[in-house]
Amino acid sequence: MKAIQLNQFTSNFNELELTEKEIPTPGKGQVLVKMLYSAINPSDVNYIRGDYQVALDRLIWNRTELDKLPSFQPNGQHPHPQLPYIPGGEGVGIVVGNGGGLLARQLQGKRVAISAGPPMGTWQEYTVVDAKKAVAVPSEIHDQQAAMLLINPLSSFGMLTDVLNVKRNTWLLQSGGASALGKMIIRMSAILGVKTISIVRRDEQIADLREIGADKVISIQSCNAETLASHIQQQVHQATSGEGVHYGLDCIGGPLLEAMLPCLTLNGQMLVYGTLAKADAQVFSRDLMMPCASIQGFFAGNWLAQKSLIQKISLMRGMKKMALKGCFDTPIDSVFSLQDIAEALHAATKAGKTGKVLLKFP
Ligand SMILES: NC(=O)c1ccc[n+]([C@@H]2O[C@H](COP(=O)([O-])OP(=O)(O)OC[C@H]3O[C@@H](n4cnc5c(N)ncnc54)[C@H](OP(=O)(O)O)[C@@H]3O)[C@@H](O)[C@H]2O)c1
The missing domain is CATH 3.40.50.720 (NAD(P)-binding Rossmann-like Domain)
Incomplete structure (x- = not known):
């Protein structure tokens, strides 16, 4: 399958590599998703430029010892991924496999909006994600809107x-x-x-x-x-x-x-x-x-990691109400295929774009 790989932090989008990879295997509690669309968000650009790494490096609470690699959460949890990695923070796709576990099995065959991110991001034809980070999308929501449904x-x-x-x-x-x-x-x-x-x-x-x-x-x-x-x-x-x-x-x-x-x-x-x-x-x-x-x-x-399951369910309910009132409807500026990733990133970061830039998968 085709995937976009980041080999070194860069502001030159031409340095992102279109590469061939094995289709990943989902572990227990995970689902294998065949991607349909992925959004390009400012946070993806932060991961490409290395901005999060620089930001985390400044802090003291996010590593077990000061000379250890920083993480997003205390006690070394959720470490910043090491290069090379596959970017892409969110998208929509079909669950075509699962590694077992109740939630993962329930999602089999469903169209899901996923929140992922490096090292196993959404800018690849298939990705693997924790079933807890996949949300079944109601049929009335178009694929393109579903690709921007979470972040x-x-x-x-x-x-x-x-x-x-x-x-x-x-x-x-x-x-x-x-x-x-x-x-x-x-x-x-x-x-x-x-x-x-x-x-x-x-x-x-x-x-x-x-x-x-x-x-x-x-x-x-x-x-x-x-x-x-x-x-x-x-x-x-x-x-x-x-x-x-x-x-x-x-x-x-x-x-x-x-x-x-x-x-x-x-x-x-x-x-x-x-x-x-x-x-x-x-x-x-x-x-x-x-x-x-x-x-x-x-x-x-x-912020979300500090919420209990009950709080997350309540948030989802509140969001659903806002979604039904059209609060999250987002115009699309343009759609690119994976091999045009540099062009897509230029479109996503140019001033005056008219909406989100999406990647479309075959
Ligand atoms: N902290 C979090 O957890 C979190 C989560 C989600 C999003 N975000 C942040 O939310 C922000 C918006 O995200 P988005 O996806 O909605 O972005 P977006 O649709 O890509 O829009 C970016 C907007 O920012 C404006 N802009 C860009 N650079 C600017 C500058 N230097 N000065 C003034 N305006 C500038 C653009 O103006 P023009 O229209 O004039 O080009 C555009 O309207 C981003 O910073 C993103 O990282 C943060």
Whole structure:
């Protein structure tokens, strides 16, 4: 079977290798999935560039000894995979084999959305995944939408309803408003009674977001480094009648996060969940001290790993309700085959794309 292999961390997508591999064998509790579509997400690019490895290397709680390899979770659990590995964080496919165990056997023959990731990612014709990370997809959901059913929906729903636990009649300010996840936040917030202010970097995105229920959209297209913060802060001040926002969600970082922090109202909460600008932010302690505000990080895998089975079932139920209201519907920008992986990654990372980029399997 064909697979995409990453041999070394790189920003040059041409270095990803299309290779031939044996079809993997599922172990107990695992399923073998024949892939139909896989999404390309920013997290996949982080795995290709080695950004997660660099981030984990800075920390001290995620290894048994400081000179040991870092992991995503305490006590060396879920270590960062070693190269070479097969990228691809999610996708949809058919379960064509299983290694035994009740759940794995129940999924046999079903179409499933899976959350995977290196070393055994979804950018290969067949992959093996823990049955607990495979969700049977209802027939009314199209294959392409099913390929994007887990990472962004789960993260956006979890951040809003669990981590921030948003209350009605409040304001939420988010960066990356036109991202797939940002649109989910807008739609769900409207249902939850939270008013949104979304920051985008192109004027033409304002109308799109207003159409799906955004209360206010701030374009920073004509801003420069000197005007960015004052432009955002003036508009947030005006929209909230001087109150500021109760919640912030940032996936960009750098100067944009610096501009958003002073917009938090008393006891406001900022959740940082992405680093698309690839730039660090300078946090002014008093931006947090004066309003008794807080800043917190979010990483879906580690957030979910701390949930009990009952909590996970409850999350799934809540997400299903939002899914039925169309909150997670995501437009497709383009679809590529596996051999065009470099082109696909360029399309997925170019500014102004119109939706998600997918890989299609034969
Ligand atoms: N922490 C977690 O567990 C977690 C889970 C899921 C997603 N995420 C993060 O959520 C974010 C959104 O993911 P997605 O799949 O929804 O992304 P996406 O659909 O690919 O959209 C990315 C958006 O970010 C904007 N953008 C990219 N670089 C930017 C920059 N330097 N400055 C300003 N805007 C920029 C793009 O603007 P244009 O439209 O103008 O090009 C685009 O609207 C990513 O950072 C991802 O890593 C995090």
